Amino acid sequence: MSVLEKHPDEEQPEEHHHHESFWTKYVFSQDHKVIGIQYALTSLVFLMFGFILMLMMRWQLAFPGRAIPIIGGLLSEANAPGGIMLPEFYNQLGAMHGTIMVFMAIVPLLVGAFGNYVLPLQIGAPDMAFPKLNMASYWVYATGGLVMVISFFVPGGAANSGWTSYAPLSVTATMGQTFWLVGMVFLITSSLLGSVNFITTTIQLRAKGLSFMRLPFFVWAQLITSFLLLLAFPPLEAAGFMQLLDRVAETSFFMPEGLVVSGEVQPYAGGGSPLLWQHLFWFLAHPEVYVLILPAMGIVAEVIANNIRKPLWGYKAMVYSSIFLGAMSFIVWAHHMFMTGMGTTISAFFQTTTMIISVPSVVILTALFMSLKGGSIRFNTPMLFSLAFLIMFGIGGLTGLPLGLSATDIHLHDTYYVIGHFHYVVAPGTIFAIFAGIYYWFPKVTGRRMSETLGKIHFWPSLFFINCIFMPMFIQGLAGMSRRLYDGGDQYAHAQSVLGLNKMISYSAYGLLLAQLPFIINFFLSMKKGAKVGANPWQATTLEWVAAPSPPVAHGNFPEIPVVTRGPYDYSVPGESEDFTPQNAPLGQEG
Amino acid sequence: MEIPYTVAERPDTGLYNAKLGIWLFLASEVMLFGALFSALILLRTGADYWPHGADKLNVPLATVNTFVLIASSVTVVMAWASLRLKEFGKAKMYLWATFACGLGFMVIKAIEYGSKFSHGITPATDNFYATYFLLTGLHGLHVVGGMVVFAYFLGPGAKMWRTEPERYTNRIETCGLYWHFVDLVWIFLFPTLYLL
Amino acid sequence: MAGATVEEIKRETRVYRNVFLALAAFTAITVAISYMQVSFALALTLALLVATIKGSLVACYFMHLISERKLIYTVLLITAGFFLVLLFLPLGSYLGSTGS
Amino acid sequence: MTDLLARWMPIDASAHGAELDSMNALVHWLMALLFVGWGIYFVWVLIRYRAGRNPQADHVGAKSKISTWVEISVVVFEAVILVGFAIPAWARWVTPPGPDENALTVRVIGEQFAWNIHYPGPDGVFGGQKPELMGSSNPIGLDPDDPTGADDIVTINQLHLPVNRPVTVLLTSKDVIHSFGLPVLRVKQDAIPGMETPVHFKPVMATPPEAIFPACAAAKECWEIACAQLCGLGHYRMRGFITVHEPGGFEAWLAAQSG
Ligand code: HEA
Ligand code: HEA
């Protein structure tokens, strides 16, 4: 352990003779740690961007037809004359909020940033198996992101057909949709490169002694996620090509005969099926939602194990459940399509698989709940976010049940109930897990700790506001208020009773924005001013803490290659002097 | 610190990294083409009328192309076998043959496409042609991609044979796996599009 | 495979040549079948059968799957499962739709 | 729970709605039960095992089998609700009314951004349509050469139905996908171009006078058709109105339309 206690600056090994330029070191780096940081910063910016798009929408929803304050004047005349948002613009914002959040913020954060940085460290690998591919995957992602951002400035603006891009609306939409498709092809390609790398790394580069059942749960989560990305993304890529052809070459993959748009008969030869797009889209997009949640569960499991000072309860059950979850996620997709006209047999099939897939989530959550018992629970910031995750994910998951039964979905489909359901899993769920992960691994990345005080000032208001945003949405949904309404349901009689909630939600969203200030300050301040830490400030057991300094060695991560002797969470082992036994502690010797 | 198992096999999995990597990549390719085949099945089942491929497409040309492609598959494995026998010259010859086959395939494809376009037939004509152009076009892109890679390993990439012959051999093996997969896709494309 | 002897490799190359001949023969067979006037169902079955045989030959010998590691089989088996789902479940749902 | 949810839900004027609502309530019961159960446990465990009170963690941890029982009961509950309620309810939902039930058939054609309602008229046969004829004066492109279409009635955004008589709506769209949502009748079905999808339901309550268009607009009490699927910039205003007539009223309305 002594090598690790030295100050990180002295730790940089001199064995690397070739001089690295700024470009190869920070921009076109092949070091997984640098790439991880690149991913993190880029996707955090996109997270903020996606949030800002939503804040503009929330203004319009609360005060339909009123000029947007502060930034309204900056918007172009074509989108918001006099600062008043047009419906076309609202739809662009909606589609891009969904797309940016899912594909350019959350997945890159969970997989690109956390996966890239932490996974090789946790398995004792010097780097990813294919460093060049890793670099390529970041730059392809960045290109895709750039294409999406540029799309806001093309004639007609960005894509405006929802993140789901249902044909024929998307096929007949403005040029932004073409950019969306091209951007998606880049983002998908990036994910494919990444997933090949992650799986190969996990399987091939595990340290000696690190058998599969000794992998930290986080690594399992990343491994299964990578399989989902690998196998579910290509169909959307194929569908993207088809939609691109429908748009630019007038093919009719998704276009039926005799369409009349705005009084004009469309030139398509016909014979296509709008439902085909939906099948291919949801074939990806349902596994995709587990891509959003599995790594989040992985982060939370690490943080919880560390802060209860005891092993996770039911680790094996969690692993098997995750595998089962991953496999099942490929055969539930049509629960998004119950209202497209489904016969009894097919709907029964998809309802049944949907109910079945809820069981592994219940098992994983139960295991985490049961883990708490008998622990010695520390309430630091990462732990607070993780504990909140459990409850928030619980609410989001439970509200998936009435949606999963086709008969109850009749009333709830495409209402704010659905918006409430999935935001509970992705926003207070996944985003909270991401916050937990940032607070937890920040010391490893920078060698400095983030402020606990600011962390708590970040946590409590965030928890409060985010619930004030999404809880009322269930009520709006029960009232039957549709989603994607430019005026927030203003003209519908059945929405009148819940219209007031729109204002409350929007105010809470601005509150949530303010609640992020302590985080942003903390984040940048701690990089320079945070308290310096040694290798293992949390007294954790997994390899990234016990075998590598903070930050890890620039090339190769570890001063010496670790050899693993035990499972990932040997906390409070009876008879040991410390309450944590490193994964690489020699057998039969005290940690 | 070097990344382990770039050349040697990891004892417990019996694989070197790139081998696993390429198979994973091919798995994703299976799903990519799978989606297109799925679309073809769905569109064809839902269509009122779907032409018989042989009536619309040039079967003799496609048959020739099938031979060209399976010939190219055998030349790649021969190249790999030659490398394992340390016969670099022979391997180079086989790789050139593979490249030539790829080129031949694309030339024939271009002739096929050209005759369609000259008759005013485009992907927009109907869904039969739309699926035909999309599937063969995407497949053609894969062929071109393979050719680029072979060109690289015949040109600048060939230097590696002198420094790390084993690694070079592995690289040809993985490229070969990809190339066989492209061949395999064609083996299914050919009957489904041209013969049924 | 790394430890194969010269003899073994030579034997492999002969297998490659035979596989090539078989593939050529099967190609001729499919084309021949397509010129026979048979029902669509039979034509489909035969075409797919021959394609599957050819595909298996390529996969087993050229891609030497026949002597590959367990791990690769696992990956491919998983993929094959999802591939079948992707191929037929959308169609099943489409046909099971109440609309027309 | 039914009452609790009903506080927020619109009134229900359909024959099948009560079943759906009570099923929804049942599911919410399960959710509430799990949430409250785990929630109480959660608070207790955090207080009981906080580091301050329990400085030494127990390596083994929980030994009880309770979690297994919870999991099993969740599975059993889901299975029961699925087999006992959800699947049969769906089967009834997609089953057309019997021939002796004297069902009314109406076609509904969505377009950006309106609902075209097509009644077959006294002859009971829908006239043919041609896409190229569709325009503002002939929204659904009725073919003037088709004699069966002469008596057809086409309204825009006004769906009139008789009370207590089954209805089959044949749903389609001219352009993009819309969704035919009737919150007060617990109906929702996508209108997909190129497809005709039947929807079956039965209104069992006549629209109260103050909720009939146009009087309802002032009172904000209309019975509405709400487009539920994003269909373009006017999606938010693709709103129609339902009038369920007292016995006899529907026939009178029809007669007034053809006259
Ligand atoms: C991370 C993302 C994520 C996750 C994990 C889930 C999880 C689930 N989702 Fe969700 N879903 C989405 C993201 C997600 N979903 C998105 C983005 C959409 C909308 C897309 C769009 O249309 O734009 C959607 C839409 C959606 C629909 C379509 C609705 C409609 O359009 O009409 C359905 C229907 O079946 C559904 C079901 C489910 C189910 C059954 C689960 C299950 O896996 C949930 C299982 C979990 C549990 C059952 C919780 C268990 C917890 C406990 C037992 C403990 C409880 C204790 C306490 C709370 C203290 N989801
Ligand atoms: C992962 C996915 C994700 C996430 C995280 C979010 C987050 C949020 N979403 Fe979104 N949303 C979607 C995915 C997501 N959403 C999708 C798919 C749709 C459907 C789109 C469609 O209709 O097609 C949708 C639609 C949607 C709607 C419905 C619009 C409509 O139907 O018309 C609303 C309405 O309020 C909404 C609100 C919000 C809010 C308030 C948040 C908030 O929770 C956001 C909170 C964000 C933060 C707290 C970020 C803070 C940022 C930082 C801290 C960065 C700091 C930076 C540095 C340090 C460098 N979303």
Ligand code: CUA
């Ligand atoms: Cu029509 Cu939304």
Ligand SMILES: [Cu+2]
């Ligand atoms: Cu889903």
